[in-house]
Amino acid sequence: MRTAVYPGSFDPLTNGHLDIIKRSSKLFDKVIVTVLTNSAKTPLFSTEERLELIRRTTKHLPNVEVAAFSGLLVDFAKQNQCNVLIKGLRVVSDFEYEFQMALANKNQMPEVETMFLPTAQEYMFLSSSIVKELARYHGDLTGLVPKEIEQDILNKF
Ligand code: PNS
Numbered sequence: 001m002r003t004a005v006y007p008g009s010f011d012p013l014t015n016g017h018l019d020i021i022k023r024s025s026k027l028f029d030k031v032i033v034t035v036l037t038n039s040a041k042t043p044l045f046s047t048e049e050r051l052e053l054i055r056r057t058t059k060h061l062p063n064v065e066v067a068a069f070s071g072l073l074v075d076f077a078k079q080n081q082c083n084v085l086i087k088g089l090r091v092v093s094d095f096e097y098e099f100q101m102a103l104a105n106k107n108q109m110p111e112v113e114t115m116f117l118p119t120a121q122e123y124m125f126l127s128s129s130i131v132k133e134l135a136r137y138h139g140d141l142t143g144l145v146p147k148e149i150e151q152d153i154l155n156k157f
Pocket of ligand 1: 007008009010036037038039041071072073074101104105
């Protein structure tokens with residue numbers, strides 16, 4: 001069984017993330033969307049809130065699981081007998097950071113492979129930070145985040 005881990009902060013999940021989840025769920029038998037800690041960021045949504053928003057949005061995808069882990073991504077991958085990490089790439093500026101992470105992860109777990117999926121063109125500009133900025137000032141989130149979690153995000157502010 002081919003399992004892939006799709007890691008991230010997901011603070012909150014966007015349609016860009018969901019697009020990557022759907023596409024990778026067609027490529028693998030199982031995809032584990034994993035909420036991890038990015039030590040460079042202070043999350044707005046708690047881990048529990050982020051898990052619940054992802055679960056609600058992906059419940060119709062039978063081979064997608066949702067999990068949280070505090071620690072190294074490779075340790076989570078090892079625990080789940082998984083050696084594929086999925087990352088979405090938007091713009092060239094994502095590349096440098098993601099390439100560094102891919103090499104650091106491979107340094108810690110030589111058998112791990114990072115697979116990059118290019119973000120869909122319509123979501124190239126989209127990020128959780130942009131979504132939070134729009135929500136803070138009551139911007140329109142239509143098409144940027146899954147419909148079923150739009151109000152939860154707006155209510156946070
Ligand atoms: O959505 P993000 O914030 O870009 O995701 C980054 C994330 C959470 C995947 C990354 O920070 C991570 O893997 N954190 C866990 C700790 C770890 O394994 N770091 C990479 C090796 S230095």
